[in-house]
Amino acid sequence: MTLARVIGTVVSTVKHPDYRGLKLFVVQPVDENGRDSDASFLAVDVVQAGAGDLVLVISEGNGARQIFNKPILPIRSVVVGVVDEVHVDPGRVRPREVA
């Protein structure tokens, strides 16, 4: 799953029926220190997250189908949690930081 920040909302009236009634967020993936880590993408919300929230996003169809309990569903990314805190063991040296 991805840590990401909600940076915007997509408004769309003409869309596939399975997206109706769902909030569609623009999310910016971040690393464990909150730094932008990848390209932004879109995810539907099921936890009433808001702009600026740090969230947990799943990007896998099976997970989305389980969440919405539908066998056929053209949705891949879902915001499944609003993050309160992230604790990272400062002692661990991350490989990419090794000089």
Add this chain to the structure above:
Amino acid sequence: MYLGRVIGTVVATRRYQDLDGYRFLVVQPLRHDLTPRGTAVVAVDAVQAGPGEVVFLVSSREASQALPEPFVPVDAAIVGIVDTVDLDGRGGGPDGRTQQDEPG
């Protein structure tokens, strides 16, 4: 799932039979500020998107799940036409102007 802009269409008369009857559009993926990102893709159109429209797409197996028949071999589908992209409450219209570009 990502944003894109319809920039063209693809006609392929000789194709795998399950692709018959579907409209294929050339889509330029966009960043959230509606600037182009990466290479254009070809996506099946599930919502009658028009040329130049900003849309959003789903990829992978879920793309085929946007279509009426099951297991159509596609890996990108347009599943919505975008009205606006509101960035932290700052609107971003499909023509790419965000609120701060508004005159005055």
